[in-house]
Structures are given as structure tokens and as C-alpha cells.
Amino acid sequence: MDFLFSFFNTLLLSFVELFYLLGILMAVGLLLGILERYSNRYLVRTFGPRGILVTAWIGTPIHEIGHLIQCFIWGHRVTKVKLLQLNSPNGVLGYVEHTYNRHSIYQQVGNFFIGLGPIFSGIGSLILSMYFLVPQSYIAFLDQIQHHITVDKFDLSVLKIIAEAVIVIFKSLFTIENLINPLFWIFLIIAISISSHIALSKADIQGSAKGLLTIFVLLVLFNLIAGLFQMDSYRLVVKIAKYNVYVLAFSSFALFFSLITLVLSILFYKIKFLKG
Numbered sequence: 169m170d171f172l173f174s175f176f177n178t179l180l181l182s183f184v185e186l187f188y189l190l191g192i193l194m195a196v197g198l199l200l201g202i203l204e205r206y207s208n209r210y211l212v213r214t215f216g217p218r219g220i221l222v223t224a225w226i227g228t229p230i231h232e233i234g235h236l237i238q239c240f241i242w243g244h245r246v247t248k249v250k251l252l253q254l255n256s257p258n259g260v261l262g263y264v265e266h267t268y269n270r271h272s273i274y275q276q277v278g279n280f281f282i283g284l285g286p287i288f289s290g291i292g293s294l295i296l297s298m299y300f301l302v303p304q305s306y307i308a309f310l311d312q313i314q315h316h317i318t319v320d321k322f323d324l325s326v327l328k329i330i331a332e333a334v335i336v337i338f339k340s341l342f343t344i345e346n347l348i349n350p351l352f353w354i355f356l357i358i359a360i361s362i363s364s365h366i367a368l369s370k371a372d373i374q375g376s377a378k379g380l381l382t383i384f385v386l387l388v389l390f391n392l393i394a395g396l397f398q399m400d401s402y403r404l405v406v407k408i409a410k411y412n413v414y415v416l417a418f419s420s421f422a423l424f425f426s427l428i429t430l431v432l433s434i435l436f437y438k439i440k441f442l443k444g
């Protein structure tokens with residue numbers, strides 16, 4: 169009976185640790201998915217089924233490149249790649265097919281990160297675009313993170329700091345100087361295109377779930393071994409999980425532009441509705 173109770177506590181502890189380590193990342197993926205779903209819904213209502221293709225020529229390749237890079241990192245064998253296909257009969261705009269060694273724990277864990285690859289490539293591309301096209305906004309954003317965010321503290325005050333960073337981005341982007349700067353409009357087109365296709369598909373989520381299960385099993389084994397040696401595994405995991413401060417900070421960037429995309433798609437829909 170004591171063994172069963174101890175094992176149950178280990179499972180519960182592992183679940184909590186899994187949330188600390190990956191919960192923020194999964195929540196960001198969920199929010200991006202919700203924003204993209206509604207944005208695309210209004211775009212289709214406004215411009216028809218092919219309305220999504222307006223942003224696909226930039227957003228879809230970056231989405232698929234995210235999967236591709238993670239495949240290379242985690243040792244998966246890529247069998248087929250389609251960065252963009254506009255005339256697919258089933259509506260699939262792009263895909264990356266890959267295989268892996270099911271006996272390799274490393275490659276099994278990789279399924280989680282391969283599924284989430286578009287979030288990494290999307291955020292990275294947004295930041296890179298800002299760096300080259302609107303550097304003053306990039307500097308303002310980076311300065312906000314460097315001087316106000318620290319991994320030593322991860323509480324509700326962090327959300328306030330990140331919200332302030334988003335406000336800084338907004339103020340530095342939408343200025344009179346930028347509105348008359350062609351590079352700003354190029355950046356805005358790129359940012360909207362990326363954020364319109366950054367969310368995970370059903371296949372992406374299913375692939376990530378396989379890796380997530382492996383990570384959970386590894387955490388259970390880790391906690392069982394830690395218990396035998398009387399180690400405080402929970403404190404160690406919580407300390408590692410402080411990197412979520414930066415996950416939130418950079419994810420706010422993608423969420424910000426996904427929200428702008430949603431607002432613009434609703435605006436286009438309202439304009440068409442008023443004209444009609």
C-alpha cells in the first residue's frame with residue numbers, strides 16, 4: 169500500500185514538473201492556434217477559401233522549415249519535404265515527412281520539439297525580420313528584456329514586465345517615421361504572414377504528444393531514482409524551469425503579431441460587410 173501511494177505521488181510530482189518545464193510552451197502553442205483559427209476564419213469569409221493563400225507564400229515555408237530544422241537536430245530521417253503547395257486537393261499547404269528509430273529515446277523525445285518547430289522558427293523569423301527591417305524596434309524590445317527580465321524571479325510581476333515590453337514594441341513600431349518607411353510595411357507584411365501560419369496543425373499536435381509521453385516517462389524514472397538517493401528533484405526542475413521567463417518574453421512577440429493579424433482580418437471582414 170505504501171508503495172502504491174509513493175508511486176502515485178511520483179506520478180503527480182512528474183506531472184507538475186512537466187507543467188513547469190513545458191506548460192508555458194504548450195500554452196503559447198494553444199493561444200497561437202486559437203488566434204490563427206479565428207484570423208483564418210475571417211479571412212476566408214472575406215476573401216474566400218483562397219484568402220489564406222495571400223499569407224501562405226511566406227508563412228507556410230517558415231512553418232515547415234521549423235519542422236525540418238528540428239528533424240535535423242533530433243536525428244530524424246527526412247523522407248519528403250514540401251515547403252509550399254498552393255494547389256493541394258486536400259488543402260495541405262506544406263508538410264515534412266520523417267522517420268525515426270523507435271528504440272532511440274533521444275529521437276522519441278524529439279517528436280515533441282519537431283511538432284513545436286513552427287513556434288521556434290516563427291518567433292525566430294519575426295525577431296530576425298525586426299532586426300533587419302525595423303532595427304530601432306528590435307533595440308527597444310531587446311533593451312526591455314535585458315534590463316527588466318531576470319531568471320531569478322518568475323511570478324506574476326513577470327507578466328507585468330512582459331506586457332510592458334509588448335507596449336514598448338507597439339509604440340516603437342507604429343510611429344510617424346515608420347508609417348512613411350517602406351521597410352516598415354515590408355516588415356508588417358512578413359510579420360502578418362508568419363503569424364498567420366505559426367500555429368500547430370492537428371498532425372503537429374499528434375506528433376508532439378508522442379514525444380511528450382516519452383518526456384513524462386523519463387521524468388517519472390528520474391523522480392524514482394531521485395527518491396532512492398533522497399534528492400530534491402522538484403527544486404531542481406523548478407530551478408531549470410525559470411527559462412520560461414524568456415519563453416514568455418519572446419513568445420509575447422508572436423502573440424502580439426497574431427493578435428494584430430486577427431484584428432486586421434476582422435477589420436477587412438467588417439469593411440466588406442458594410443460595403444455589402
